[in-house]
Amino acid sequence: MIQRILHLLLLAVILGFLFPDSATAQSGDTGASKTSVGKIILVQAVMCEDMLELVPRNPTTVFSIERRKAICFTSFDPVTEKTIVYHQWFHRDQNSAKMKLTLNPPRWSAYSSIQLRAEDIGPWRVEITDAQGHILDILRFSITE
Amino acid sequence: MDKFIYLILSLRWQDIIDIGLVSYILFRFYVLFRGTNAFRVLIGMTILWFFQQIAVSMGLIVTSWVVQGVVTLGAFIIIVIFRNEIRTVLLARNLKFIFWGVSSKIVTSTIETIVQSVFDMARRNCGALIVLPGREDLEDVIQKGIPWQGEMSKEMILSIFWPQNPVHDGAAIIQGDQITQVSAILPLSRRDDLPSYYGTRHRAALGLAETTDALIIAISEERGDVVAAQDSQLKVIKQKRRLEQILQQHMGTAAKKSRESIKERLMVTAAALISIIFVTAVWFSVSKGVDTLANLETPVVYMNRDPAMEIIRTSSNTVSLELEGSGALIKSIKPDQIQVKLDLKKSKVGPNSFTITRESISLPPGIILKGVTPPVVDVDLDVLIKKELPVQIDWVGKLPNRFILADATIEPQTVTIIGGKRMLEKMSAIYTEKVPLNNLEGEGTIAVNLALNPASLKIAPNSKEKVTITYATKLRNE
Numbered sequence: 001m002i003q004r005i006l007h008l009l010l011l012a013v014i015l016g017f018l019f020p021d022s023a024t025a026q027s028g029d030t031g032a033s034k035t036s037v038g039k040i041i042l043v044q045a046v047m048c049e050d051m052l053e054l055v056p057r058n059p060t061t062v063f064s065i066e067r068r069k070a071i072c073f074t075s076f077d078p079v080t081e082k083t084i085v086y087h088q089w090f091h092r093d094q095n096s097a098k099m100k101l102t103l104n105p106p107r108w109s110a111y112s113s114i115q116l117r118a119e120d121i122g123p124w125r126v127e128i129t130d131a132q133g134h135i136l137d138i139l140r141f142s143i144t145e
Numbered sequence: 146m147d148k149f150i151y152l153i154l155s156l157r158w159q160d161i162i163d164i165g166l167v168s169y170i171l172f173r174f175y176v177l178f179r180g181t182n183a184f185r186v187l188i189g190m191t192i193l194w195f196f197q198q199i200a201v202s203m204g205l206i207v208t209s210w211v212v213q214g215v216v217t218l219g220a221f222i223i224i225v226i227f228r229n230e231i232r233t234v235l236l237a238r239n240l241k242f243i244f245w246g247v248s249s250k251i252v253t254s255t256i257e258t259i260v261q262s263v264f265d266m267a268r269r270n271c272g273a274l275i276v277l278p279g280r281e282d283l284e285d286v287i288q289k290g291i292p293w294q295g296e297m298s299k300e301m302i303l304s305i306f307w308p309q310n311p312v313h314d315g316a317a318i319i320q321g322d323q324i325t326q327v328s329a330i331l332p333l334s335r336r337d338d339l340p341s342y343y344g345t346r347h348r349a350a351l352g353l354a355e356t357t358d359a360l361i362i363a364i365s366e367e368r369g370d371v372v373a374a375q376d377s378q379l380k381v382i383k384q385k386r387r388l389e390q391i392l393q394q395h396m397g398t399a400a401k402k403s404r405e406s407i408k409e410r411l412m413v414t415a416a417a418l419i420s421i422i423f424v425t426a427v428w429f430s431v432s433k434g435v436d437t438l439a440n441l442e443t444p445v446v447y448m449n450r451d452p453a454m455e456i457i458r459t460s461s462n463t464v465s466l467e468l469e470g471s472g473a474l475i476k477s478i479k480p481d482q483i484q485v486k487l488d489l490k491k492s493k494v495g496p497n498s499f500t501i502t503r504e505s506i507s508l509p510p511g512i513i514l515k516g517v518t519p520p521v522v523d524v525d526l527d528v529l530i531k532k533e534l535p536v537q538i539d540w541v542g543k544l545p546n547r548f549i550l551a552d553a554t555i556e557p558q559t560v561t562i563i564g565g566k567r568m569l570e571k572m573s574a575i576y577t578e579k580v581p582l583n584n585l586e587g588e589g590t591i592a593v594n595l596a597l598n599p600a601s602l603k604i605a606p607n608s609k610e611k612v613t614i615t616y617a618t619k620l621r622n623e
Contacts, residue, residue: 049549049621058621062540062550062582093573123539123576140574142540144582 040083040103042136044075045128051111061141065116072126072139074101075109084131087112091124116143152429159510164421164428171420176413177234177243183227190219255297255322256392260385262302263362263371272366273306274316274346276329277395279358283318286356290318290326297322306364316349316361332356342368343379350374360395362388431473432511439475441466443483445501445522449490453529455601457565460523464501467516474511482509487522495567497524527565531605534575535559536612539596542582544618550582552617560595560612561605568599575602577612588617 048056048071049063056073063070072087083103089096089112101110114120120143128136178184197212224231235243259275266273276283291312295301297319305327306313315328334351342365350361354374361374362382371382373391382388442463447456464485468475484507487499499505501517508514536555544550555577562575577593591614595604604610 058549060549060551061538061553062544064543066543066546090573092576093571121541123537123574125537125574138535140535140537142538144540145543 071113073111168424273364290329458525551619560608564602
């Protein structure tokens with residue numbers, strides 16, 4: 001598990017603007033976007049290949065290991081106070097990583113990513129939860145050869 | 146010696162019946178077919194078969210092949226060449242005889258032929274005069290006999306004394322199994338104390354009996370009675386058995402017949418004993434030989450499972466049985482003859498361990514179980530529940546580098562799955578079968594099955610077994 005975490009590249013960036021693209025990852029367990037639990041509201045959750053100027057680039061649900069990484073991007077509105085959210089990555093039903101992201105007002109976005117290896121091929125999901133463990137959304141995707 | 150006693154004590158009642166039944170069949174075969182050519186050839190074939198077994202045990206490869214070929218060919222030859230003989234033997238006997246009767250020699254003896262002919266003619270009121278010479282020569286006493294020199298048979302005797310036959314009037318002389326003369330004239334008795342109903346035929350019979358030691362049988366055509374004349378006496382014969390005794394005494398065959406009868410019984414008894422010994426030997430060599438070991442991979446059958454529970458996992462679905470027995474029995478084992486059954490009646494939800502005992506395994510007779518691998522099988526059971534799970538696409542392969550899968554939706558998004566409670570509680574999604582990306586281009590839909598893993602999972606009746614994927618690809622922003 002520790003080794004697995006070492007392979008993860010955690011990037012948590014809090015941004016202060018809205019994103020034009022919509023969520024494309026196969027989601028549906030909680031309603032893809034605009035989910036609110038308590039004070040925070042999840043307005044966008046998307047899997048993408050890359051980030052360009054803090055905007056998700058090439059949103060998709062299939063990641064080739066040749067692309068080397070997969071990114072889970074989330075944005076919230078409003079963020080009135082310092083808020084903790086989690087991105088929990090599962091390969092099938094095995095918990096692969098749990099990433100803690102901090103939202104500091106007025107920054108509304110956060111993303112996490114993993115590096116892709118041959119043994120990661122298969123179906124994945126990312127559960128986006130708040131500090132209390134409430135699931136805000138689930139994004140489903142596949143890692144392929 | 147101990148081994149022999151062990152073998153005898155290990156016999157089951159089924160084995161006794163087995164040996165008895167086959168011995169009886171072999172014995173009946175002997176009784177029915179003895180004396181026939183087919184039987185003689187069969188004996189030859191049996192000897193050849195033993196020869197082949199010896200050749201095999203000695204490692205004489207070509208000899209055993211050749212003999213085996215001859216034996217195989219011989220089986221066809223017996224059926225083809227002797228089919229008429231076999232059919233005759235079977236058709237000539239009724240069912241009772243085939244299963245139970247023991248005949249003496251098939252060929253009817255001379256005495257039996259004479260007795261049957263005499264009483265047949267008596268029944269028809271056909272007059273006849275038959276002379277069976279003793280030690281004395283009749284040549285000087287009998288006149289005008291016509292030489293016949295024919296082999297005796299019932300039909301021949303009946304035709305000689307047929308009223309329309311020119312030679313019927315007079316006596317027929319029988320010596321051994323030959324009719325030597327017919328229409329012979331015998332000297333008449335001059336006695337005046339004979340009953341008035343005795344005619345010329347009886348006087349002729351008595352006349353020869355007074356002058357020679359011959360036995361004469363006369364049949365009255367008026368009354369149909371049978372009279373035997375011997376030693377100057379006339380005896381009315383009412384029963385076949387009596388005439389047979391008189392003939393046996395006259396021909397000196399009584400003692401011979403008795404000896405033959407004893408010999409016949411001894412032969413039948415010997416055949417019965419040989420059948421039993423032969424079959425017992427074959428049975429022991431086939432079923433009690435322990436010269437071969439075999440390992441057989443056998444599937445485990447789980448029985449009496451609570452319908453509310455499901456087998457989630459087993460440590461092994463097959464076990465390897467180490468079996469011992471004779472080579473013939475081991476070779477003849479069919480997979481459905483061996484079963485390993487585990488009773489799940491007392492099992493509980495969760496892991497269960499079952500030790501495979503001898504009682505769990507059904508084996509054909511004569512096969513001994515030496516070992517089981519693995520000796521213990523673990524079975525994980527769970528209570529069946531329903532759970533609605535989201536469907537997730539299991540993509541495989543690769544899109545061309547310039548494309549990305551921009552969108553993929555699935556319909557229906559969820560399905561209801563039936564399976565073990567502990568398993569379903571751990572599952573957060575049900576995956577589709579692997580969907581290849583390689584051929585995707587532009588937009589489209591694909592219908593795919595769900596991958597039910599483990600196989601114990603089932604789709605609830607109200608859920609679809611197939612899901613439809615709607616996808617869209619687009620150029621990658623580089």
